[in-house]
Amino acid sequence: MRATKPLVGIYSLTSCEGCQVSILNLEEEFLKLCDLVEIKHFPLIKEREYSGKVSVAFVEGTVVRKEEIEKLREIRKNAKVLVALGTCATYGGVASIRDFADRERVMKCVYPDPMFLESIRNVRGLDCYVKVDYALRGCPIVAEEFVQLIKDILLNKKPMLVEEPVCVECRKNKNICFLLKGEKCLGPLTYGGCNSVCINEGRPCYGCRGPLKEANLEALMQLFRKHKIPFSEIRNTLTVFAGTSKRYRRGVLR
Ligand code: SF4
Ligand code: SF4
Ligand code: SF4
Secondary structure, eight states: OOOOOOEEEEEEOBSOOHHHHHHHTTTHHHHHHHHHSEEEEOTTTOOSOOOSOEEEEEEESBOOSHHHHHHHHHHHHHEEEEEEESHHHHHOGGGGGGGGSOHHHHHHHHOSOGGGOOOOSOOOOGGGTSOOSEEEOBTTBOHHHHHHHHHHHHTTOOOOOOOSBHHHHHHHTTOOOTGGGTOOOOGGGBBOOSTTHHHHTTOOOOOTTOBOTTOOHHHHHHHHHHTTOOHHHHHHHHHHHHTTSHHHHHHHHO
16 A cells, blocks of 8 residues: 655745745756655646645745735644745845835835835745744755655754854965955845855845844944945845844844
8 A cells, every 4th residue: 555645735925936846946856756745736837726724835925915824824734843944935025125215106106006016015035924933045945855854844853954154164274364355245134045155246235045043243333333335235135035023124124
């Protein structure tokens, strides 16, 4: 008799769906994963919706429309474990930028007829609405972390998510530090796990994996001020991925 595989659902709220694409980009690894679990819901590849129980629900994107609150609560109710998939789900992500802009102006610029638009005022991470058990950070996620997390959850192992700043990986990769050159880099404030991919390619960290629990925002702001980096520029950088998170709000809004 065939053993029943654990059921997994990948759900999507308002997002660019890039985290789902990252999962598909696993290719062979994704097929191997399908031998271990049964993926019941995955909007990018499955037309039919599934609204039953799952062992693990991964939720990409965040709540931007009121009806998404109910959808999220339903997913939570049906899942033993709920994982925020990506930075939108963890911190609000790029959709939260508009909380720092003139909303009416943004709507007019983007939509020819914004009269019928309905969206909530404050865009936040999913933990504002439901209990989130784990968060896979990144915009997009690192797909290998996704695979590892599923395996750890199913084996009842404590997931080992990276809790150190990007700087740790950056130093291991022997990059020349942007801060030493007087340039802006959010590596010291940001969770690692991306292997400092941007810095390796010659670009500073923009903080896509979100603000570290122990982030010393004030110390980095002082350094930026010393390097005469305009506050408007710092503010814009902080608002890209996690501006509405508690840890950045203080630095962004003052
Ligand atoms: S975290 Fe980034 S890649 Fe993932 S859905 Fe949000 S915007 Fe897209
Ligand atoms: S370049 Fe950025 S990530 Fe790398 S060590 Fe310097 S501050 Fe940290
Ligand atoms: S270096 Fe920074 S911006 Fe680039 S992937 Fe890592 S956390 Fe994201």
